[in-house]
Amino acid sequence: MASIVVFSILAVVILGSALLCVTTKRIMRAATYMLFVLFGVAGLYFLLDYTYLGAAQIAVYAGGVTMIYVFAIQLVSKQTLQGMVEHIKCSRILQGLLLSVVGLATVAVVFLKNCFISAATTDELPMDQIGTALLGSEKYQYVLPFEFISVFLLACIIGGLVVSRKRED
Amino acid sequence: MVPVECYFVLSALLFFIGVYGFVTRRNLIAMLISIELVLNAVDINFAAFNRLLFPGELEGFFMTLFSIGVSAAESAVAIAIIINVYRNLKSDTVDSISNMKG
Numbered sequence A: 001m002a003s004i005v006v007f008s009i010l011a012v013v014i015l016g017s018a019l020l021c022v023t024t025k026r027i028m029r030a031a032t033y034m035l036f037v038l039f040g041v042a043g044l045y046f047l048l049d050y051t052y053l054g055a056a057q058i059a060v061y062a063g064g065v066t067m068i069y070v071f072a073i074q075l076v077s078k079q080t081l082q083g084m085v086e087h088i089k090c091s092r093i094l095q096g097l098l099l100s101v102v103g104l105a106t107v108a109v110v111f112l113k114n115c116f117i118s119a120a121t122t123d124e125l126p127m128d129q130i131g132t133a134l135l136g137s138e139k140y141q142y143v144l145p146f147e148f149i150s151v152f153l154l155a156c157i158i159g160g161l162v163v164s165r166k167r168e169d
Numbered sequence B: 001m002v003p004v005e006c007y008f009v010l011s012a013l014l015f016f017i018g019v020y021g022f023v024t025r026r027n028l029i030a031m032l033i034s035i036e037l038v039l040n041a042v043d044i045n046f047a048a049f050n051r052l053l054f055p056g057e058l059e060g061f062f063m064t065l066f067s068i069g070v071s072a073a074e075s076a077v078a079i080a081i082i083i084n085v086y087r088n089l090k091s092d093t094v095d096s097i098s099n100m101k102g
Helices: A002-023 A027-047 A051-076 A079-083 A090-113 A127-135 A143-164 B004-024 B028-053 B059-089
Strands: none
Touching (some): A002 A027, A143 B059
8 A cells, every 4th residue: 555655656756757857948957857757767666676776776867867968958058058948849749749649549559458467576676686697697697788788888988988079170 | 566557557658758758859958858768668667567577587677777777878978979069060959960961
């Protein structure tokens, strides 16, 4: 019962912030609302007893990615700070609404045609199980993607530096 | 215990809010923020389905974990490109990037 109440609060926060995020005219406010959405999603992970995932979500998304966005917004233009006046065409809103409603209807059809069999959940996922699965090389263990993602992050750092560097020509 | 359908409905709604934002906004950073919403919706699905339907396994958990890392890298590169676009074109809307239009 308590978890349903917590879920409802989180759902209202997530959906409300997401709606405000895509409808607000000011880009700085959109970034702030995105931060609320990310915190809400982290709360969902905590509710699912995936504590490690929630901590990673807060550390990487809310701490890292949002900071990158705020820096970019500050760097890109002054007028976005005072409130960007973005003219959204009416036809484009209709187009977006149509696309979303059609997609949502498709998902709803798929959803209503299936029934889900919930399994009995266990307690909180222990950290040593996550650690052995993350760094083991057996079946159902994930050391290869782990190493790949570290190389990938390095490549992205170098790529980002190369792309955003000032050209001396 | 929250039923898995609730998570499904929530993430479907979040996904299509993100799609709506991606279609309507023309500012590059706003479009990127909408993509983040879409990615988060998918992550919720992975985690909830793993936890509530297959609690003994960890595939969805690690998919979500790696997806968080990949989207962090993606947004860093995308921001670098956006800053570069702004430096060259003095504009931050997608309509201004038309050099490679056929």
